[in-house]
Amino acid sequence: MIDSKRSMLRLTGWTVLAAAALAGCSKKEEATIASPAPAPIAASAPANVEPLKVSFAYIGSIGDGGWNTAHDNARKAMEKEFAGKVVTSYVEKVAEGPDAERVFRDMVSQGNKLIFGTTFGHGDYMLKVAADSKDVKFEHATGYKTAENLRTYDSRTYEGAYMAGVLAGGMTKSNTLGVVGSVPIPEVIRNINSFTLGAQSVNPKIKTKVVWVNSWGDPPKETDAAQSLINAGADVLFQNTDTSAVLQTAEKAGKYAVGWDSDMSAYAPKAHLASSVINWTPYYIKAVKDMLESKWTTGKTWWGVKEGAIDMVSISDKVPAELKARIDTVKAGLKDGSFAIWKGPISTNDGKEKLKKDQVADDAFLGGINFYVKGVEGTVPGGDKK
Amino acid sequence: MDAFALLLAATLNSGTVLAFAALGLLINERAGIVNLGAEGIMLVAAVAGFATAVHTGSDWVAFAAGMGAGALMAAAFGWLVIWLNTNQYASGLALSLFGAGFSAFVGLRYTQEKLSQRSHFDVPGLADIPFIGPALFRQHPLVYLAIVLAVALTWFLYRSRAGLVLRAVGESPESAHALGYPVRRIRFAAVMAGGALCGLAGAYISVIYTPLWVEGMVAGKGWIALALTTFATWRPARVLLGAYLFGGVTMLQFHLQGEGVQVSSQLLTAMPYLATIIVLVLISRNAAWIRANMPASLGKPFFPGS
Numbered sequence: 001m002i003d004s005k006r007s008m009l010r011l012t013g014w015t016v017l018a019a020a021a022l023a024g025c026s027k028k029e030e031a032t033i034a035s036p037a038p039a040p041i042a043a044s045a046p047a048n049v050e051p052l053k054v055s056f057a058y059i060g061s062i063g064d065g066g067w068n069t070a071h072d073n074a075r076k077a078m079e080k081e082f083a084g085k086v087v088t089s090y091v092e093k094v095a096e097g098p099d100a101e102r103v104f105r106d107m108v109s110q111g112n113k114l115i116f117g118t119t120f121g122h123g124d125y126m127l128k129v130a131a132d133s134k135d136v137k138f139e140h141a142t143g144y145k146t147a148e149n150l151r152t153y154d155s156r157t158y159e160g161a162y163m164a165g166v167l168a169g170g171m172t173k174s175n176t177l178g179v180v181g182s183v184p185i186p187e188v189i190r191n192i193n194s195f196t197l198g199a200q201s202v203n204p205k206i207k208t209k210v211v212w213v214n215s216w217g218d219p220p221k222e223t224d225a226a227q228s229l230i231n232a233g234a235d236v237l238f239q240n241t242d243t244s245a246v247l248q249t250a251e252k253a254g255k256y257a258v259g260w261d262s263d264m265s266a267y268a269p270k271a272h273l274a275s276s277v278i279n280w281t282p283y284y285i286k287a288v289k290d291m292l293e294s295k296w297t298t299g300k301t302w303w304g305v306k307e308g309a310i311d312m313v314s315i316s317d318k319v320p321a322e323l324k325a326r327i328d329t330v331k332a333g334l335k336d337g338s339f340a341i342w343k344g345p346i347s348t349n350d351g352k353e354k355l356k357k358d359q360v361a362d363d364a365f366l367g368g369i370n371f372y373v374k375g376v377e378g379t380v381p382g383g384d385k386k
Numbered sequence: 387m388d389a390f391a392l393l394l395a396a397t398l399n400s401g402t403v404l405a406f407a408a409l410g411l412l413i414n415e416r417a418g419i420v421n422l423g424a425e426g427i428m429l430v431a432a433v434a435g436f437a438t439a440v441h442t443g444s445d446w447v448a449f450a451a452g453m454g455a456g457a458l459m460a461a462a463f464g465w466l467v468i469w470l471n472t473n474q475y476a477s478g479l480a481l482s483l484f485g486a487g488f489s490a491f492v493g494l495r496y497t498q499e500k501l502s503q504r505s506h507f508d509v510p511g512l513a514d515i516p517f518i519g520p521a522l523f524r525q526h527p528l529v530y531l532a533i534v535l536a537v538a539l540t541w542f543l544y545r546s547r548a549g550l551v552l553r554a555v556g557e558s559p560e561s562a563h564a565l566g567y568p569v570r571r572i573r574f575a576a577v578m579a580g581g582a583l584c585g586l587a588g589a590y591i592s593v594i595y596t597p598l599w600v601e602g603m604v605a606g607k608g609w610i611a612l613a614l615t616t617f618a619t620w621r622p623a624r625v626l627l628g629a630y631l632f633g634g635v636t637m638l639q640f641h642l643q644g645e646g647v648q649v650s651s652q653l654l655t656a657m658p659y660l661a662t663i664i665v666l667v668l669i670s671r672n673a674a675w676i677r678a679n680m681p682a683s684l685g686k687p688f689f690p691g692s
Binding site: 063064210214218219220221228229230231234244249252276377378379 | 389392393396403417474490494495497498500504593597598601604605608630636637640641642643644645646648652677687
């Protein structure tokens with residue numbers, strides 16, 4: 001009796017363990033329909049019955065409330081749009097390093113035909129895998145290298161940064177703004193500059209202080225950086241990092257901050273002025289549509305307010321009506337193309353002219369910005385030293 | 387001057403996390419146990435504390451939960467290294483890796499959560515003194531508790547009988563055993579206490595310092611705390627000062643950047659470890675100094691009756 005009880009217990013224990021192990025291993029695949037096993041007679045069946053397998057590699061966790069959440073929301077929206085025609089899966093925390101290559105090869109071997117890498121550092125590994133898997137199409141976010149089966153896509157986040165700057169410039173009392181910079185690459189420097197240009201458009205006396213944390217998401221470091229900006233006199237903060245730590249720090253200190261990538265209003269109800277969000281859905285729908293219609297070709301896509309990829313949401317009630325109206329004007333101008341953010345005269349913070357009066361920057365110029373505009377303090381780490 | 391006061395305040399705040407963890411590890415090491423699992427313990431405690439704060443709304447219950455989780459993790463480690471005599475370094479590393487993964491797994495549903503309004507703390511009467519007020523007296527109570535703890539620990543280790551026994555166990559477990567002290571139980575108690583303090587540090591990070599939960603948010607503070615005990619040559623007061631020094635270095639580099647001075651943040655991030663290596667080299671060259679400070683049985687297993 002005792003023996004059988006014990007073996008029962010043991011059996012239960014093993015079952016629980018096994019179940020736990022299984023749960024741990026189960027793949028995060030959100031199939032809307034069960035994908036049928038490849039039948040031997042598949043050749044005679046219509047070719048496009050099997051849903052398109054699409055996979056996403058994220059650099060962080062989908063719950064970061066910022067960059068990765070934005071990508072994952074778009075993935076879900078895209079899957080809903082093509083219900084039944086696509087099966088999507090994703091892998092979180094794919095570091096910008098050699099391990100990424102393994103992840104992309106895995107995705108290929110699992111039969112994915114469209115693969116998204118959603119961070120700059122995935123690019124080189126995607127290129128390698130793409131060269132070996134010509135029948136698979138690759139989409140690389142924020143990258144610049146393309147191949148016949150690898151194309152890049154990006155959002156004009158600087159448009160959001162500019163609008164954030166307009167709000168910050170209108171709301172500051174100390175005329176000092178603070179930016180928590182992530183990693184000093186052209187995209188981030190462009191955002192810091194655009195933020196400053198936006199602020200200057202409503203308040204010419206503005207100066208921007210920048211603190212780099214050299215990470216996309218390290219909350220305690222972001223907190224420290226935000227705190228030192230506040231200590232240095234900044235009363236509106238902006239960040240290019242992936243988490244809401246900066247907003248929370250502003251909230252605690254009674255200052256303002258602007259959300260980034262995703263709507264961050266919930267994290268800091270008092271400090272939050274608005275969130276500059278990226279909506280990847282239009283592009284993800286376009287990419288899958290290209291695949292389903294066999295129209296996919298390589299290239300570069302850079303979408304902004306005009307295509308619905310960038311928006312300013314959850315603008316706080318503390319923002320006065322005329323400032324809100326100003327945001328609407330900017331948005332409308334960006335939408336119909338009558339307004340350009342990077343339009344001369346624009347000079348660096350050490351007095352060199354970069355854009356002449358009325359000269360509008362092209363995408364090549366925007367892609368290589370490696371200087372601070374007038375109004376930003378300090379020098380770009382590793383930037384132009386001359 | 388105001389900016390300097392605020393820098394000082396931020397340094398105290400940032401040093402407090404390190405101080406709690408390092409003081410906890412100091413208790414471990416004084417009893418002869420090296421716990422490399424500090425990072426993992428802090429992560430698990432951070433998520434435990436944050437989850438508790440989300441559900442109960444009370445910071446203090448959250449601290450208790452963090453300490454409980456830390457002690458529990460440490461208990462598992464203690465059982466392995468004290469009774470089963472597994473290698474302390476390997477077990478500690480395993481605990482760190484386990485804690486990193488486990489906290490991420492458990493914390494998955496808390497990544498989007500937020501805590502209720504954080505309150506301000508002012509010491510009545512003192513918070514409004516110019517300079518000194520904003521620098522020293524507008525901190526969370528735990529910041530002061532860390533100082534009290536360092537003082538109490540100094541007294542405990544060097545002025546109390548129980549502290550003497552603890553140090554004896556760390557210096558020569560065989561002698562302590564021969565005198566009839568339960569070496570294993572004393573070591574286990576020390577490991578639990580150390581784990582609880584690391585847990586408190588972890589909960590402080592996720593509940594007060596950066597009130598949110600993100601995977602891996604402790605970001606190396608556990609390793610710095612480990613380095614700190616060696617840096618401070620196993621003295622509580624020096625641990626506290628070292629914690630403020632290391633916390634200050636981090637804050638200073640951000641502060642300098644905010645002032646427009648370019649400093650290499652990567653180099654400054656490496657500073658605590660570099661400083662520890664230098665201290666290790668210095669004390670290793672001086673045998674007397676090692677004898678006087680480093681617990682003689684540090685990292686060595688103890689077999690009663692052998």
